[in-house]
Amino acid sequence: MAERNWLIDSAEVFAAGPVVPVLVIEHVEDAVPIAEALMAGGIKVLEVTLRTAAALDVIREIATHCPDAIIGAGTVTNAEQLRQVTEAGAKFAISPGLTPDLLDAGNAGSIALIPGIASISELMTGLDKGYSHFKFFPAEASGGVQSLKSIGGPFPNVRFCPTGGINPGNYKDYLSLSNVMCCGGSWLCPDDVIKGKRWSEITELAKKATAGS
Numbered sequence: 001m002a003e004r005n006w007l008i009d010s011a012e013v014f015a016a017g018p019v020v021p022v023l024v025i026e027h028v029e030d031a032v033p034i035a036e037a038l039m040a041g042g043i044k045v046l047e048v049t050l051r052t053a054a055a056l057d058v059i060r061e062i063a064t065h066c067p068d069a070i071i072g073a074g075t076v077t078n079a080e081q082l083r084q085v086t087e088a089g090a091k092f093a094i095s096p097g098l099t100p101d102l103l104d105a106g107n108a109g110s111i112a113l114i115p116g117i118a119s120i121s122e123l124m125t126g127l128d129k130g131y132s133h134f135k136f137f138p139a140e141a142s143g144g145v146q147s148l149k150s151i152g153g154p155f156p157n158v159r160f161c162p163t164g165g166i167n168p169g170n171y172k173d174y175l176s177l178s179n180v181m182c183c184g185g186s187w188l189c190p191d192d193v194i195k196g197k198r199w200s201e202i203t204e205l206a207k208k209a210t211a212g213s
C-alpha cells in the first residue's frame with residue numbers, strides 16, 4: 001500500500017479527544033464563538049458536519065481564527081466533499097460510512113480520513129484499504145458498548161470513535177472500552193443552545209464532559 005501523506009494521523013485525532021462535539025452550524029458568524037466556547041471547556045477536536053449550506057465556510061472560519069483547534073469535517077460521504085473540506089482547511093474528515101471510492105480518495109489525500117462502519121464486513125473493507133481507525137455509527141442503534149466489546153475479539157488492534165445516541169449518561173461506558181479512544185455527539189452543543197447563542201452553556205457542557213472523562 002502506498003505511503004500516506006496526511007497532515008496529522010487519525011490516531012493523533014483520536015488521542016486528542018476523548019469527547020468530540022458533532023456540530024451542525026447554520027450561520028457562519030456563530031462558528032468562532034462556538035469553537036472558542038468549546039475550547040474554553042477543554043475540547044480540542046471539533047467535527048463540523050456538512051449538513052448545512054454554511055458548513056464549508058464554517059470550517060474555513062474556524063481553521064483561520066482558531067489555530068489551536070483540531071478542526072475536522074463530518075458527513076463527508078464522497079471524494080468531491082473530501083476535496084472541498086481539505087481546501088477549506090479541515091485537518092481531518094470523518095464519514096458516517098465508507099465506499100471504496102472514498103477510501104481510495106482518503107489514501108491519496110492530504111488529511112486523515114476516518115471512515116464509518118456499522119458492520120464487520122464494512123470494517124474488513126476498510127482494513128483491506130489500510131485503515132485502522134473508524135467511526136462506529138450509529139453506535140447505540142448498532143448494539144453500542146456490547147457490539148464494540150465483541151468486535152474487539154477478532155479485531156483487537158482496531159480503534160473506534162463511536163457516535164450516534166451518545167450522551168452524558170453513557171459516554172463513560174464507551175470510553176472504558178480498550179478499543180474506544182474517543183466518542184462524539186451532538187449533546188455537547190445542542191441546537192437550542194446555538195439558536196439562543198448561549199455560549200457559556202456550551203463551555204459548561206464541555207467542561208463537564210472533559211472533566212468526567
Ligand SMILES: O=C(O)C(=O)C[C@H](O)[C@H](O)COP(=O)(O)O
Binds near residue numbers: 022075163164185187
Ligand atoms: O453527520 C454525520 O456525519 C454523522 O455521522 C452522524 C453524527 O455523528 C451523529 O448524528 C451524532 O449523533 P447524535 O449525537 O446522536 O446526534
